[in-house]
Amino acid sequence: MNNNNGFPKKHPLSVQLDLTKFEPLTEDEKRQQDIMSTPTTFFKDGMRKLFKNPLAVISIIILLLIAVTIIVAPVIVPYKYSEIISVNGVRDKTAKNLAPFTYSEKEQAYREAGGKVFPHIFGTDAMSRDYFIRVVYGTRVSLLVGLVASALVLVIGLIYGSIAGYVGGKTDLIMMRIVDIIYSLPDMLIIILLSVVLDQVLGGLSIGILSKLGTNLISIFIVFGLLYWVGEARLVRGQILTIKKNEYVLAARAIGAKPGRIIRKHILPNCISVIIISTALQIPSAIFTESFLSFVGLGVQAPMPSLGSLANAAREGLQSFPFKLVFPALIICLIVLSFNLLGDGLRDAFDPKLRK
Amino acid sequence: MTRYLTKRILLAVLTVFIIICITFFAMNAIPGGPFNSEKAPSPEVKAMLLKRFNLDKPVLEQFRIYLGNIVRGDFGISLKTGRDISSTIFESFSVSARLGIAAVAVALVSGLILGSLAALMRNKLADRIIIFFSTLFTAVPSFVLATLLLLVFSIKLGWVPVWSVTQTHYTLPVIALSLYPMAYITRLTKSSMLDALGQDYIRTAYSKGVAGWKVIFKHALRNAIIPVITYLGPMTAYIITGSLVVESVFTIGGLGSKFVTGITNRDYPMIMATTIFLASLMVMANLVSDLIYKAVDPRITFE
Numbered sequence: 001m002n003n004n005n006g007f008p009k010k011h012p013l014s015v016q017l018d019l020t021k022f023e024p025l026t027e028d029e030k031r032q033q034d035i036m037s038t039p040t041t042f043f044k045d046g047m048r049k050l051f052k053n054p055l056a057v058i059s060i061i062i063l064l065l066i067a068v069t070i071i072v073a074p075v076i077v078p079y080k081y082s083e084i085i086s087v088n089g090v091r092d093k094t095a096k097n098l099a100p101f102t103y104s105e106k107e108q109a110y111r112e113a114g115g116k117v118f119p120h121i122f123g124t125d126a127m128s129r130d131y132f133i134r135v136v137y138g139t140r141v142s143l144l145v146g147l148v149a150s151a152l153v154l155v156i157g158l159i160y161g162s163i164a165g166y167v168g169g170k171t172d173l174i175m176m177r178i179v180d181i182i183y184s185l186p187d188m189l190i191i192i193l194l195s196v197v198l199d200q201v202l203g204g205l206s207i208g209i210l211s212k213l214g215t216n217l218i219s220i221f222i223v224f225g226l227l228y229w230v231g232e233a234r235l236v237r238g239q240i241l242t243i244k245k246n247e248y249v250l251a252a253r254a255i256g257a258k259p260g261r262i263i264r265k266h267i268l269p270n271c272i273s274v275i276i277i278s279t280a281l282q283i284p285s286a287i288f289t290e291s292f293l294s295f296v297g298l299g300v301q302a303p304m305p306s307l308g309s310l311a312n313a314a315r316e317g318l319q320s321f322p323f324k325l326v327f328p329a330l331i332i333c334l335i336v337l338s339f340n341l342l343g344d345g346l347r348d349a350f351d352p353k354l355r356k
Numbered sequence: 357m358t359r360y361l362t363k364r365i366l367l368a369v370l371t372v373f374i375i376i377c378i379t380f381f382a383m384n385a386i387p388g389g390p391f392n393s394e395k396a397p398s399p400e401v402k403a404m405l406l407k408r409f410n411l412d413k414p415v416l417e418q419f420r421i422y423l424g425n426i427v428r429g430d431f432g433i434s435l436k437t438g439r440d441i442s443s444t445i446f447e448s449f450s451v452s453a454r455l456g457i458a459a460v461a462v463a464l465v466s467g468l469i470l471g472s473l474a475a476l477m478r479n480k481l482a483d484r485i486i487i488f489f490s491t492l493f494t495a496v497p498s499f500v501l502a503t504l505l506l507l508v509f510s511i512k513l514g515w516v517p518v519w520s521v522t523q524t525h526y527t528l529p530v531i532a533l534s535l536y537p538m539a540y541i542t543r544l545t546k547s548s549m550l551d552a553l554g555q556d557y558i559r560t561a562y563s564k565g566v567a568g569w570k571v572i573f574k575h576a577l578r579n580a581i582i583p584v585i586t587y588l589g590p591m592t593a594y595i596i597t598g599s600l601v602v603e604s605v606f607t608i609g610g611l612g613s614k615f616v617t618g619i620t621n622r623d624y625p626m627i628m629a630t631t632i633f634l635a636s637l638m639v640m641a642n643l644v645s646d647l648i649y650k651a652v653d654p655r656i657t658f659e
Contacts, residue, residue: 192619193382
């Protein structure tokens with residue numbers, strides 16, 4: 001027994017479809033099934049959002065420009081940060097406090113005689129040193145401090161926070177009490193105090209990089225490592241506590257995964273965006289702290305400049321040479337502002353709580 | 357309530373104790389003693405001096421004596437000036453306190469006003485301008501701001517006289533201290549105000565026919581202010597540390613500049629005393645802001 005489209009009917013109660021009752025899709029309707037956009041991952045989607053944010057893009061460009069400048073400038077500019085300007089091999093003591101793009105008398109004479117003098121883009125300082133190269137090195141130091149300090153904070157906070165959050169119970173309680181106490185200490189004052197002390201204690205040591213960066217810089221790192229990680233540790237612990245309750249963690253544990261593997265493979269990838277954002281915002285705060293300490297006179301060792309110590313040195317003769325304050329001040333503000341805006345942009349793009 | 361209060365106060369006392377420990381033992385770690393200068397006194401005189409300042413006793417005993425002296429308000433004498441540190445602190449603190457309180461007041465009032473304005477005029481020109489400047493000001497360190505203000509308004513334009521003993525002009529230092537917290541409070545208020553304005557009770561109030569200003573002040577602002585209260589502690593800390601550089605830039609003889617001179621001179625008793633004093637002040641500010649926060653918001657229960 002066949003029905004009208006030629007297929008045998010299996011059973012009276014069969015739900016076999018009657019094809020004649022269907023009509024083919026039109027071209028227009030077929031197109032609705034097309035994949036309109038390429039499939040995307042969390043990371044790609046976040047980056048797309050980030051690059052749509054004009055403020056974040058401008059910040060990235062500014063930071064890249066600064067990075068390129070501080071890498072390339074020491075190669076191009078023939079002066080050194082601690083070197084008194086010399087004309088034709090003779091030290092030029094008249095080249096003090098030159099305004100940007102001007103030349104001292106000796107340099108002028110040398111130029112007229114056919115010699116070439118590299119222009120002083122930011123002028124010179126009170127000790128006849130090229131100010132541009134000093135600002136470049138100051139920026140290098142400040143950025144180095146920001147990056148190393150936040151890396152330290154990230155590593156210590158990550159390890160401490162993951163252990164406290166994952167183990168839980170009494171361990172967590174004790175670990176977080178320690179964090180509470182460190183958190184309530186006034187960090188800036190302790191930093192000043194420890195810088196004063198470490199300067200004296202480490203003063204005797206002079207091992208390679210130590211002597212070049214100065215003990216103060218090392219003490220800044222030590223202090224960051226001692227005090228600033230607590231915020232990061234709290235953040236990581238909070239993240240881990242929420243993620244730990246998810247079923248996939250339970251499943252991983254049920255099939256016998258070890259805690260280290262669960263933290264690395266299942267928990268951290270899920271809170272990494274929040275952690276990266278907080279690290280990005282940690283960098284400007286470290287730069288702030290370093291410039292503050294340098295300004296108070298506890299920063300890097302002379303003649304190595306930092307943006308803070310340059311701004312401090314510019315206070316003498318502020319009336320006559322205001323440009324010496326303006327350059328380092330402007331660069332601090334630019335760096336801090338860029339990192340702040342970039343951090344905000346990253347948060348808007350990657351923070352799962354803000355994503356819609 | 358009482359239980360929370362005691363717990364909180366105990367924690368604050370513990371923090372201050374830890375700070376005293378850190379300062380004392382850190383300073384003790386510095387090699388060399390106060391009488392090891394080039395003009396070394398004769399052994400007998402040195403022994404007498406050490407006995408006079410209890411430096412011949414074991415470290416723990418010294419710590420006990422130091423702690424006892426602090427409780428009595430005695431911070432010892434300055435290595436450089438030879439003056440009693442406690443009286444120096446209390447003299448210079450009055451100037452710093454005036455400066456700090458003015459800065460807190462300015463930051464709070466203007467921050468709240470600007471933040472509410474930005475929230476109410478959301479996405480309008482006023483909002484954009486306010487947010488632009490508050491973002492900008494959170495990136496300017498206080499010492500840069502202080503030096504720039506001094507340069508522009510005192511030196512170049514001559515509108516505000518440079519600080520001297522006879523002429524005390526608080527305008528510029530207060531601006532230098534309060535701009536960063538003001539910018540922060542503005543941003544904080546804006547986001548919490550937007551949050552509050554989106555709540556159901558605001559719609560209810562409007563639909564009941566409550567006047568617009570009354571809704572904003574009584575219903576929205578009172579709820580929006582709560583996150584700002586938690587910022588009071590960090591703000592005090594910022595203003596205290598900021599005052600170190602701002603006072604030195606404007607050459608104000610307050611506690612901040614005394615601290616910085618102490619650091620430059622390596623005047624250890626002075627550094628210890630000011631650190632402990634300022635740190636206790638910050639701990640106190642944190643305690644007060646925590647307590648106000650709990651008292652203001654009835655939704656928060658005392659543990």
